[in-house]
Amino acid sequence: MNPLYSVAEIRAIEQRAAEALPAGTLMQRAGQATANAALDMLPFSTNGARVLVLAGPGNNGGDALEAAAHLTYSGAQVDVLHFPPAGEQSAERAAAQRRAESSDAIFNDIGGSALAGTEWNLIIDGLFGIGLARPVSGALRTLVDTVNTLGCPVLALDVPSGLDADTGAVVGPDGVAIRATHTITFIGDKPGLHTCDGRDHAGQVTVAALDLEPRQFPSVRLHLNEARFFARKLKTRRQNSHKGSYGNVAVVGGARGMAGAPILAARSALHAGAGRVFAVFADDAPSYDSGQPELMCRAAAGFDLDSSVLVLGPGLGTAPQSVELLKRAVASASALVADADALNLLAADAALQAAVAQRGAGCIITPHPLEAARLLGCAITAVQADRVAAARTLAARLRATVVLKGSGTVIAAPDGDAVINTTGNPALATAGTGDVLAGLCGSLLAQGWPQWEAALAAVWLHGMAADVLVTDGVGPIGLTAGELVPAIRAAINRLVQQHGR
Numbered sequence: 001m002n003p004l005y006s007v008a009e010i011r012a013i014e015q016r017a018a019e020a021l022p023a024g025t026l027m028q029r030a031g032q033a034t035a036n037a038a039l040d041m042l043p044f045s046t047n048g049a050r051v052l053v054l055a056g057p058g059n060n061g062g063d064a065l066e067a068a069a070h071l072t073y074s075g076a077q078v079d080v081l082h083f084p085p086a087g088e089q090s091a092e093r094a095a096a097q098r099r100a101e102s103s104d105a106i107f108n109d110i111g112g113s114a115l116a117g118t119e120w121n122l123i124i125d126g127l128f129g130i131g132l133a134r135p136v137s138g139a140l141r142t143l144v145d146t147v148n149t150l151g152c153p154v155l156a157l158d159v160p161s162g163l164d165a166d167t168g169a170v171v172g173p174d175g176v177a178i179r180a181t182h183t184i185t186f187i188g189d190k191p192g193l194h195t196c197d198g199r200d201h202a203g204q205v206t207v208a209a210l211d212l213e214p215r216q217f218p219s220v221r222l223h224l225n226e227a228r229f230f231a232r233k234l235k236t237r238r239q240n241s242h243k244g245s246y247g248n249v250a251v252v253g254g255a256r257g258m259a260g261a262p263i264l265a266a267r268s269a270l271h272a273g274a275g276r277v278f279a280v281f282a283d284d285a286p287s288y289d290s291g292q293p294e295l296m297c298r299a300a301a302g303f304d305l306d307s308s309v310l311v312l313g314p315g316l317g318t319a320p321q322s323v324e325l326l327k328r329a330v331a332s333a334s335a336l337v338a339d340a341d342a343l344n345l346l347a348a349d350a351a352l353q354a355a356v357a358q359r360g361a362g363c364i365i366t367p368h369p370l371e372a373a374r375l376l377g378c379a380i381t382a383v384q385a386d387r388v389a390a391a392r393t394l395a396a397r398l399r400a401t402v403v404l405k406g407s408g409t410v411i412a413a414p415d416g417d418a419v420i421n422t423t424g425n426p427a428l429a430t431a432g433t434g435d436v437l438a439g440l441c442g443s444l445l446a447q448g449w450p451q452w453e454a455a456l457a458a459v460w461l462h463g464m465a466a467d468v469l470v471t472d473g474v475g476p477i478g479l480t481a482g483e484l485v486p487a488i489r490a491a492i493n494r495l496v497q498q499h500g501r
């Protein structure tokens with residue numbers, strides 16, 4: 001189920017587990033798991049492979065020292081750059097240090113130029129884990145900067161040093177963190193490895209549970225997204241069905257000069273399977289979309305907002321008639337996806353926010369971090385400093401399903417459940433991809449999906465489409481939002497083939 005644990009939860013699990021085990025057992029297991037992971041990353045013949053172990057002052061350093069000793073037995077040449085604690089150290093760390101010192105590991109006060117001048121096969125980052133208490137500074141900051149310039153594989157222990165394990169933010173206003181190619185994280189997975197700066201620093205993440213049993217883990221309300229959370233909603237089409245069986249979507253936006261945004265969202269809704277799709281324009285409507293004549297283009301004035309699932313916001317603008325449209329949409333009985341300018345207008349109107357919270361038909365909102373900041377009345381840095389908390393706060397306040405976009409999109413429900421998405425990549429950092437996502441959410445709602453599963457599936461499919469396109473060389477540079485649309489269609493059909501019933 002890919003649960004994600006906070007630092008406080010990990011500490012509690014660790015403490016209870018440690019009480020039932022001989023002293024030092026967990027650190028020894030962490031060291032052994034690290035050595036195994038390191039061997040997988042080294043050349044087949046480990047003899048003479050150059051490994052640099054960075055061992056910090058806490059128990060993260062203890063894990064690294066345990067690993068250093070193990071790795072010498074494989075024939076690797078292990079150098080240890082050791083930062084002993086200024087004061088007392090834990091008994092298990094002291095034992096790990098003794099083991100490393102009596103192994104063939106070379107404790108070496110290796111300087112910056114020697115560090116940068118050596119061809120390391122692997123660097124193991126055991127500077128700081130979940131005990132990081134302040135920004136990495138001074139000589140350690142220089143060390144992190146140097147490691148980040150080297151092109152060699154880097155295995156981070158528990159968390160890349162400098163990264164906040166709860167939030168994925170690099171600690172400090174101008175902080176640094178190790179950019180690892182791999183992270184082996186202990187006991188349970190951590191949210192900070194998967195959102196905000198986490199994905200750039202953690203690389204490939206594996207979890208070493210240190211032989212703890214499932215009963216030792218509490219149930220949590222934060223998970224990584226996976227198809228099994230929404231697979232039961234994937235339905236094969238009945239033979240005896242028709243366009244009315246797959247619902248109507250109306251994308252409402254497209255103020256003068258911004259007609260492209262609703263068209264992208266509407267095309268996305270159509271290709272994701274909605275039976276009928278309207279593109280509804282705040283100002284004059286074009287007579288039709290020549291690239292997608294299946295869409296029905298309408299002016300908003302007089303359009304029946306109760307007839308379709310509404311995707312409100314793409315290119316909506318903020319003129320007075322857009323505010324009126326938003327009010328009509330919120331007051332309608334239709335399922336609603338609010339995006340882009342709909343969110344900016346909502347942020348400026350407390351009464352409308354209250355109306356959204358009271359909607360019987362619910363709401364999915366899809367803010368990017370700036371839109372979320374406006375809705376929360378805070379700075380964008382505050383949103384990014386704790387994306388999961390920001391999404392949960394918004395979800396509770398608006399009683400909506402919140403999709404907080406960005407690297408490691410967070411989906412949150414009003415009851416506190418939250419999920420971090422794993423698909424997607426920076427190819428999506430281009431105009432219009434958010435419109436495509438909003439249209440996809442609306443399409444799934446129109447096909448009868450509940451809000452929560454629709455949001456989870458839409459974010460997963462949108463990211464998966466981008467991942468497949470990048471694998472095929474269509475991006476990350478130069479992917480266009482329109483190219484996502486057929487890739488999403490392929491991804492959803494593939495999922496239905498796998499899971500549909």
Ligand SMILES: NC(=O)C1=CN([C@@H]2O[C@H](COP(=O)(O)OP(=O)(O)OC[C@H]3O[C@@H](n4cnc5c(N)ncnc54)[C@H](O)[C@@H]3O)[C@@H](O)[C@H]2O)[C@@H](O)CC1
Nearest residue numbers: 026027030058059060128129130131132133134135136158
């Ligand atoms: N205790 C155990 O038996 C186990 C510990 N584990 C490891 O232990 C780690 C947690 O250990 P700790 O609680 O000792 O924490 P860390 O090793 O992450 O760091 C804490 C130490 O670093 C210092 N420190 C924090 N931020 C600093 C900064 N910016 N600059 C300089 N010094 C700084 C603290 O004063 C303290 O000495 C986990 O991340 C994990 O790697 C796990 O392997 C599980 C088993």
Ligand SMILES: Nc1ncnc2c1ncn2[C@@H]1O[C@H](COP(=O)(O)OP(=O)(O)O)[C@@H](O)[C@H]1O
Nearest residue numbers: 368405406424425426428429431432433434435
């Ligand atoms: N670096 C990235 N990694 C993963 N996903 C990204 C990245 N950058 C953008 N995205 C995704 O692309 C979409 C962008 O949406 P948005 O910012 O609303 O753009 P627009 O308004 O131009 O449509 C979101 O789904 C977001 O999560």
Ligand SMILES: [K+]
Nearest residue numbers: 128157159161
């Ligand atoms: K670390």
